[in-house]
Amino acid sequence: SPKNRSIAGLLGKRLPVAAGKLLHDLGTVGDELGLAVYAIGGFVRDLLLGVANLDIDVTVEGDGIFFAEQFAARHGCRVRSHRTFSTAVVIFPDGAKIDVASTRLEYYESPGVLPTVERSSLRHDLYRRDFTINTLAVCLNGPSFGRLTDYFGGQQDLQERLVRVLHNLSFVEDPTRVFRAIRFEQRLGFHIAPHTENLIRSAVRMNVLNKVGGLRLLNELIQILRENEPVGAIVRMAGFGLLPFVHPALKLLPEIRRVVEETGRVLAWFRLLYLPDACEQWQVYFLALGDRLTTDEFHDACRRLAVPGRISTKVFSHRRQALGTLDAIQRRLRRNPEVRNSEIYDWFHGLPLEMLLYLAARANREEVRRFVSQYVSRLRQVRCSLDGDGLAALGLAPGPRFRTIMDRLLVARLDGEVVNDEQERALALLLIASDGGASVAKMHH
Ligand code: ATP
Incomplete structure (x- = not known):
């Protein structure tokens, strides 16, 4: 059974007032619709770690799209929904966004929905996640606002600073998690748990990374290289033998x-x-x-x-x-x-x-x-103050010399031969005059 404790106090203390109010608003709409609503994943992880993260992901036990539409109607937001994934994005007038997901829809197939069924449906959803530290959920509904759900020992792993998969086939199921494990480990200053590390090594030996499409691999690489200090993660990727999957050399x-x-x-x-x-x-x-x-x-x-x-x-x-x-x-x-x-x-x-x-x-x-x-x-x-029109006004006839004179003026600017507009103008006049006859002759040709 999950270890439940309330982190309502933490939510009140660590979040900006507006964010706290938003969580309550989400819960209130859930109450009105009779749907259980949770904040989930990275947001909860970072909240417990004391790391600033206002990127709120919400999971609804039931129809997340319906919830998103109802929430939006009450709070003047727009919704973009993806029916195939039963997910929606709520977009606030100021551009802020909240991702809303739905737990498995088996929920609908059982007519008399008991609380235990609801909970197991959330558990099912969380089981598909990458690491225990990302499986924590906070209930937002009024009566149990702030109740933490921890099915997989996420709190303990946060405490012991471990990145741990939920089951042995995790990396085979989705090899990109290898990169995610490294990214979280290095960002948070955690360790990949020993058994999880063995699973990575065997995934590498089984060449499962060859099955990852190019775009997904690129995306993981980009995310790692965009981290604040990616050198540690690069060293770790090399240590696990991941770089040759990008190129053998x-x-x-x-x-x-x-x-x-x-x-x-x-x-x-x-x-x-x-x-x-x-x-x-x-x-x-x-x-x-x-x-x-x-x-x-x-x-x-x-x-x-x-x-x-x-x-x-x-x-x-x-x-x-x-x-x-x-x-x-x-x-x-x-x-x-x-x-x-x-x-x-x-x-x-x-x-x-x-x-x-x-x-x-x-x-x-x-x-x-x-x-x-x-x-x-x-x-x-560095720019010249004269442009093409400026040169024409000084009497330069249209032609290829525009380019060469402009280039020459830029060189003079760069090298400090001219240091103000006056000097630039003087040099321009000199250059135009130096073989002005030639360009006029060319014009008449
Ligand atoms: P970040 O600060 O990098 O955005 P995050 O935890 O929010 O961290 P996301 O990549 O935004 O990470 O993913 C959101 C959640 O979705 C994660 O907490 C994770 O549990 C889940 N997730 C993302 N990718 C996978 C995956 N490949 N396999 C399983 N779960 C995943």
Whole structure:
């Protein structure tokens, strides 16, 4: 029988007032409809751990879609429902969302629904979950608001900080749980329980991960690489032998590990700059992991992960360009260590931010990191004040010289030859005059 205790006090203490009220509102609608309503999963786990998480998942014993529609009608929300899965999303006017699921619908097939049947239906639903720590449910109905349901020892595993599956076939049933186990372990600072770890090893030996579709594998990888500090999880994936399922040549060699760890530092630096544009952290880590892959191998890895061709084509060409640039920089530095801003601009211009941060992480030289830093934080924002219309107003006739003069003005800006609009205008006039005759002649041709 489940260990029930009330965590109503905790709900009152740890949640913002609005969130607490929302839980009560959900329970009230459940009371009115005669449906048992639970907050469930990650929300309850994090609540007990004292980790902020307002991502509330609700499970209704019975018809979750009906519940969602009734709740929405009373609280001015919209509903998006998925009939095939008996799930719904309640969308609040401010954009906040709550996922609503239904327990198994066998519930409807038994006419005289007894409380024990209801409870076993919730239990059945929870049994399909990944780990014990995710199986805790809190009742939201008025009379028993805050009552915790713990069928599988989730509270004890939270206490002992263990990630544990519910049964031996869990990873065979859904191999993506291998990645989820690592993700939760590393995020929460837990351990995968010894028996669960053995089950992972045997799942790996049985190659069950080969059965996971590319998109699902990619999705798990992305979720891991988006975690705050993914290096531990990467090390763990390598330890379990998971990387070769992405590509046989993918190994966490010491030099790759260096690039991966350096990636963490580069990203931390980037965040400190508070740059407005978001950077896809997972992409930088993915590039770092694949650092030693040849272009063909990288291509195969992307194909295994079902990365759409349109995207992967772009990634390959950027990756090739980036690695070529790095070689060019090394050669250039051997010739002369003095580098002009316009050269830096020229090297990095056109490469996505993720690729630049990867270059900074994989470069062994301090200078390269400094160049990337200068480009990202300053140079890429540099603009001329004159545009095409401005040049035309200064007397430049339409033609190919627009491009070359604009480029020349940008170089002057980057290298500090001109430092204000006045000087830029003077230089523009000089450039236009220098062979203005030629462009006029060309025009008349
Ligand atoms: P996160 O903070 O990463 O969102 P979460 O616990 O909310 O953590 P989700 O991936 O949003 O995780 O999943 C919600 C719930 O659904 C989990 O608590 C888990 O119990 C269940 N779940 C998700 N994926 C699986 C799976 N592959 N197998 C079994 N249960 C799963």
